Amino acid sequence: MARIASEKGKKKSNNILDGWQKVTKLKLDGGLKQNEKAKFEKARFAEKQNKRSTFVLGGKINFCD
Amino acid sequence: MFIHDQKHQIPLLNNYLHIINTFNCEVDTGNNEIKKFKITGTFFCQQNSVTSVCAHAALCMTLNNVGKDIITPEDINKDIGIDHIDKKIGPQNRGLSQEDIVKVLKDYGLAYTWTNFFENPNIEYNEYIYRYIEGRCPALLVFSTDTELHVVPILGHTLNTDIWRPEAETAYTDQIDRLHYKSTASWVDHFIIHDDNFGPYFCMPIDALKRITLPKHDRTFRSYLAVIITPPELKTPAWEAEWASVIITKLYLQKIIDIGAQLDDWSERIVKTESVRRPRPIVVRTLVVDKDEYIKNLDEKDFEGNIFTESDKKSLTKNLPDLFWLSEITLPDLYTANKSKIVDFFYECDKPPLSNDTDIYKRWIQIRFPHALLLNSQSGNPTALQMSIKSHYPLFRFEKREETFDW
Numbered sequence: 504m505a506r507i508a509s510e511k512g513k514k515k516s517n518n519i520l521d522g523w524q525k526v527t528k529l530k531l532d533g534g535l536k537q538n539e540k541a542k543f544e545k546a547r548f549a550e551k552q553n554k555r556s557t558f559v560l561g562g563k564i565n566f567c568d
Numbered sequence: 569m570f571i572h573d574q575k576h577q578i579p580l581l582n583n584y585l586h587i588i589n590t591f592n593c594e595v596d597t598g599n600n601e602i603k604k605f606k607i608t609g610t611f612f613c614q615q616n617s618v619t620s621v622c623a624h625a626a627l628c629m630t631l632n633n634v635g636k637d638i639i640t641p642e643d644i645n646k647d648i649g650i651d652h653i654d655k656k657i658g659p660q661n662r663g664l665s666q667e668d669i670v671k672v673l674k675d676y677g678l679a680y681t682w683t684n685f686f687e688n689p690n691i692e693y694n695e696y697i698y699r700y701i702e703g704r705c706p707a708l709l710v711f712s713t714d715t716e717l718h719v720v721p722i723l724g725h726t727l728n729t730d731i732w733r734p735e736a737e738t739a740y741t742d743q744i745d746r747l748h749y750k751s752t753a754s755w756v757d758h759f760i761i762h763d764d765n766f767g768p769y770f771c772m773p774i775d776a777l778k779r780i781t782l783p784k785h786d787r788t789f790r791s792y793l794a795v796i797i798t799p800p801e802l803k804t805p806a807w808e809a810e811w812a813s814v815i816i817t818k819l820y821l822q823k824i825i826d827i828g829a830q831l832d833d834w835s836e837r838i839v840k841t842e843s844v845r846r847p848r849p850i851v852v853r854t855l856v857v858d859k860d861e862y863i864k865n866l867d868e869k870d871f872e873g874n875i876f877t878e879s880d881k882k883s884l885t886k887n888l889p890d891l892f893w894l895s896e897i898t899l900p901d902l903y904t905a906n907k908s909k910i911v912d913f914f915y916e917c918d919k920p921p922l923s924n925d926t927d928i929y930k931r932w933i934q935i936r937f938p939h940a941l942l943l944n945s946q947s948g949n950p951t952a953l954q955m956s957i958k959s960h961y962p963l964f965r966f967e968k969r970e971e972t973f974d975w
Contacts, residue, residue: 549687
C-alpha cells in the first residue's frame with residue numbers, strides 16, 4: 504500500500520513538474536490591465552514627486568496649498 | 569516583557585521588535601572594578617528642546633539601534649555644522665532638513681527612501697512602512713500635531729490574527745482583480761514606537777493616524793511622511809516587488825489552468841479562492857531579505873514533513889543576489905493560524921524605479937511553488953526544476969535575537 508501511495512505521489516509530482524515545464528515555454532502575457540496601469544502610474548508619480556520636493560523632520564508645519 | 573507568576577519572564581504575545589541591538593554596558597562598582605555586561609533592546613533618548621529637537625532624538629534612536637558606536641544629538645549637530653552660535657537649532661528655529669539627514673546617513677554608510685502622505689493620500693502609511701520594517705529597515709514616522717510636525721522611530725509591530733476586516737472586506741465587496749489581495753500589514757494593529765515626549769515601547773494604534781478625509785481639509789494628527797533607512801543597494805520600491813509578485817504568480821497559475829495541466833493542491837486553492845461567491849483574499853508578505861538569512865530558513869519541514877534536499881537548496885540559492893525582495897504568498901488561515909506560505913516570489917531590489925511597467929517581467933528572479941521552482945532568464949524562457957517541498961511551508965523568520973511569543 505505504501506509503495507502504491509509512494510508511486511502515486513511520484514507520478515503526481517512528475518505531472519505537476521511537466522505542467523510547469525510546458526508553461527515556462529509559453530510567452531507570458533506582457534500587458535498590464537487598465538486598472539493596473541493606473542495604479543502603477545499613481546505609484547510612480549508619487550516617487551517622481553519625492554525627487555522634486557524635500558522634507559524637514561520636526562519643526563513648524565509649513566503647508567503649501 | 570512581563571513577569572510571569574512563576575517569576576519567569578516571557579515576552580508579550582504577538583509583539584515583534586525588529587529594530588534592536590546589543591549594547592555593551594559598563595558599571596564602575598567604585599572598588600576599582602568595572603563590571604561589563606550586555607543588554608539587548610532598543611536605544612531610547614529624548615530631545616532637550618534647547619540644542620536638540622525630536623528629529624535628533626529619533627535619528628539617534630534609529631542609528632544607535634543599527635550601528636556599533638553610540639552617538640548623541642550633539643554628534644549629529646557637529647556633523648551638520650550646528651555650533652549653537654552662528655548656526656542654531658531648537659523649537660524656534662528649524663528641524664533637521666533632508667540635506668542634514670542625508671549627510672548623517674551617508675557618514676553611516678546608509679541610504680534612505682521616503683514618501684509624503686499629504687501629497688499622496690492614496691498611499692496607506694502603515695502598509696508603506698510595514699514592508700520595510702518587516703525586513704528590519706528602520707522607519708522614522710512624521711505626523712502632524714496642531715502646530716508642528718513630530719517624529720518618532722518605528723521599531724516593530726504587534727499582530728492581531730483575529731482581525732475581521734481583511735477577509736470581510738474581500739468577501740462583502742465585489743472588488744476582485746489581479747491586484748486585489750491583502751498585505752500582511754492588514755493584521756498589524758499597532759506600531760511599536762519610542763516617543764521622546766512620553767517614553768519607550770509605546771504601542772501606537774495604526775488607526776490613530778489614519779483619516780478618511782483629505783489632508784488639505786483635515787491636517788491635524790495624521791501621518792505626514794515616512795523616511796525609511798535602507799542599505800545603500802536597496803533601490804527598488806517595495807510596492808513594485810509586491811505588485812509584481814501578485815501579477816506574475818497569478819499569470820503563471822492561470823496559464824497552468826488554461827493548458828489543463830495539473831496543479832498542486834495548495835496553488836489550486838490560490839486560484840479557487842477568489843472565483844467564488846464570497847471570495848477570500850490571497851495574502852502577501854513582502855520584506856527585504858539577505859541571502860544568508862534566507863538559507864537559514866531552508867531547514868524547516870513543510871506541512872507533510874518534506875524537507876529541501878541539498879540539491880533543492882543549491883537550485884534555490886545559486887541565482888540569488890545578496891539582497892532581494894521576498895514576497896510570500898499564502899491564504900488567510902495559513903497565515904494567521906499555521907504561519908505558513910504557499911509560494912515564494914523573489915524580486916531584484918537594486919534596480920531604479922520602473923520607467924516601463926512591463927520591466928517587472930524582467931526583474932523577477934525565481935518563483936518557488938510546491939513541487940517546482942521557476943527560474944527566470946534574461947535571454948530565453950524560464951526553466952522549471954523539481955522541488956521536494958510539496959505543501960505549505962513555514963514563513964520566513966530572521967534569526968531570533970530576542971524571544972517572541974507567537975499565537
